[in-house]
Amino acid sequence: MRAKFSKPPLIVCLLAAISRLLISSTEVFPLSIKYIASSKLPTPFGEFTMHGFEDESTGKEHVALSMGDIDSGEPVLARAHSECLTGDALFSMRCDCGYQLEEALSSVAKEGRGVVLYLRQEGRGIGLLNKIKAYNLQDQGADTVEANEQLGFGADLRKYDMCQPMLEHLGVKTIRLMTNNPRKVKALSDAGVNVLERVAIEVGRNPHNDGYLNTKASKLGHYLKASAKADISHQDDDA
Numbered sequence: 001m002r003a004k005f006s007k008p009p010l011i012v013c014l015l016a017a018i019s020r021l022l023i024s025s026t027e028v029f030p031l032s033i034k035y036i037a038s039s040k041l042p043t044p045f046g047e048f049t050m051h052g053f054e055d056e057s058t059g060k061e062h063v064a065l066s067m068g069d070i071d072s073g074e075p076v077l078a079r080a081h082s083e084c085l086t087g088d089a090l091f092s093m094r095c096d097c098g099y100q101l102e103e104a105l106s107s108v109a110k111e112g113r114g115v116v117l118y119l120r121q122e123g124r125g126i127g128l129l130n131k132i133k134a135y136n137l138q139d140q141g142a143d144t145v146e147a148n149e150q151l152g153f154g155a156d157l158r159k160y161d162m163c164q165p166m167l168e169h170l171g172v173k174t175i176r177l178m179t180n181n182p183r184k185v186k187a188l189s190d191a192g193v194n195v196l197e198r199v200a201i202e203v204g205r206n207p208h209n210d211g212y213l214n215t216k217a218s219k220l221g222h223y224l225k226a227s228a229k230a231d232i233s234h235q236d237d238d239a
Contacts (some may be wrong), residue, residue, distance in 0.1 A: 071171025
C-alpha cells in the first residue's frame with residue numbers, strides 16, 4: 001500500500017521553483033568565466049599581454065592575448081581562435097588554423113592594438129583524440145564534415161559564449177572580428193559581443209588543405225575563394 005504524504009509546505013515549493021529557475025538560467029548562460037592572472041608574452045610579432053581565464057563550469061582554461069589600448073571604447077581588431085594543436089603548434093598543413101593564428105597576431109601587431117582570444121575547444125569541439133580519428137577517416141576519403149558525422153558528432157560543436165565575459169574583463173566594447181565564418185559572427189553577436197564588422201583572414205591555402213577549405217566553403221558557409229580544383233557541386237548543402 002502506497003504511503004500517504006502531506007502536501008509540502010509553501011516554502012518547499014518556492015525553493016523548488018527557484019532551483020528550477022537557476023537550473024534553467026544555467027542552461028542559458030552555462031559558463032562561469034573567472035579571471036586568473038596576466039603576464040607579458042614576447043612573440044616574433046611583438047610583445048603581447050597574456051590574460052588567463054578559467055571556465056569554472058568545465059575546468060577549461062582560455063587565454064586572451066592583447067596589445068595596446070583596447071579599453072578606450074574604440075572598435076578593437078580581434079580574433080576568436082579555437083585551439084588547434086596540430087596546426088598551431090605542430091605546423092600541420094591539413095588546415096589553415098596555424099596560418100590564421102599567425103596572421104591574426106601579425107595583424108594586431110601591425111595595427112598596434114587588438115586582442116586574440118585563444119579558446120580551448122580542440123577539433124571544432126570534439127577533442128584531440130577524436131580529431132585524430134576524424135583525420136583517419138579523412139585519409140580514407142571522407143571530408144571534414146562527413147568524418148565528424150561518421151564519429152557521431154555534429155559538423156561544428158564549438159561555442160563562443162565565453163568570449164563576452166573575457167572581452168568585458170578587458171574593457172573591450174566593440175570588435176572588428178577577423179574570421180571567414182559567418183556562423184562565428186552570429187554566435188558572438190548572440191552571446192552579447194558587439195561585432196562592428198567582419199575582417200577577412202584568408203591565408204595558408206596549399207595542396208594539403210585545399211579540399212578542407214573547399215568543404216569549409218561549400219558545407220559550412222565560410223567566405224572563401226574556391227581554388228581552381230574546387231568541387232563546388234555541394235554549394236547549396238548548407239545555406
